[in-house]
Amino acid sequence: MHKIELVEYAARTETPFCLGTAESYGVERLQFVRGPGWENLALTATFHPPRGADPVYVRIDAEDTADVPPEATAIGGVGELIIAGYQDGVRRCSCSVRYRVENHAPVGGDPPADLTPSLTQQILAAASTAEKTAQSVRDDADNGKFTGPPGPQGEAGEVETLNNLEIQEILNLLDF
Numbered sequence: 001m002h003k004i005e006l007v008e009y010a011a012r013t014e015t016p017f018c019l020g021t022a023e024s025y026g027v028e029r030l031q032f033v034r035g036p037g038w039e040n041l042a043l044t045a046t047f048h049p050p051r052g053a054d055p056v057y058v059r060i061d062a063e064d065t066a067d068v069p070p071e072a073t074a075i076g077g078v079g080e081l082i083i084a085g086y087q088d089g090v091r092r093c094s095c096s097v098r099y100r101v102e103n104h105a106p107v108g109g110d111p112p113a114d115l116t117p118s119l120t121q122q123i124l125a126a127a128s129t130a131e132k133t134a135q136s137v138r139d140d141a142d143n144g145k146f147t148g149p150p151g152p153q154g155e156a157g158e159v160e161t162l163n164n165l166e167i168q169e170i171l172n173l174l175d176f
Contacts (some may be wrong), residue, residue, distance in 0.1 A: 002028065003067075004083070004097065007035035011083055011097040019079075021102045031063040032083065037093050041085030044119065050077025050101055059109030059122040069116035076103030 002019070005012040017027050032043060043060035049072050056071045060083075072079060079101065084094040118123070 001031050003031045003033055003079075005033045005035055006038040006083060006085075006095065008037045009093055009095050011081075011095040013097055016100055017097060018100045018102065019068055021104055022076035024073050027069075028068035028073070030060075030066050030068060032060060032066075034064065038085055041087050041092055042085050044086070046082040046084070047072035048080040048082070049073075050075050050079045056116050057119045058116065059060065059119055059126070061126070071116060072099075073101045076101045118150050 002013065002017070004171060010099045030045070034041075043064070045058045045060055045066050046059065047056045049056070053071065053075065056069045058066045058069055060066045069111060072081075077100075079099050080096050081099055085092050
């Protein structure tokens with residue numbers, strides 16, 4: 001787990017900031033620590049891999065973490081990570097940090113099975129998982145799986161599946 005501190009328009013990391021070796025994947029994770037200027041923003045990370053490979057966009061989750069996509073470490077060299085924060089449909093701040101991927105001789109073996117999905121696919125997957133979890137809890141409640149002595153009946157409230165910040169994050173990432 002690599003920590004990246006976000007303070008105003010700067011990203012601070014351990015020095016040197018290395019995300020592993022060429023062709024390594026599925027190991028590195030990033031933890032973003034919010035400082036002044038980054039509170040209550042929806043975050044995205046854009047990896048610009050070494051040697052001009054195509055950028056990869058990653059949604060930073062509610063716990064302020066993200067997996068390093070395999071494309072970011074496919075080849076050795078120096079890449080750049082851009083972190084952007086959005087609020088109310090506006091990019092409020094962004095910063096960058098360079099990262100290194102160590103070179104070595106070819107290893108062989110199988111590349112990662114799937115490439116990183118688009119930001120839209122990542123958001124839709126997160127929303128689908130949240131909806132399935134909510135439905136599972138509702139089903140368990142309907143089937144009496146929650147045990148305990150009966151309590152007083154309360155008024156039924158509204159069910160909210162996404163909070164306003166999550167909805168805004170989805171809209172920002174979809175450029176609405």
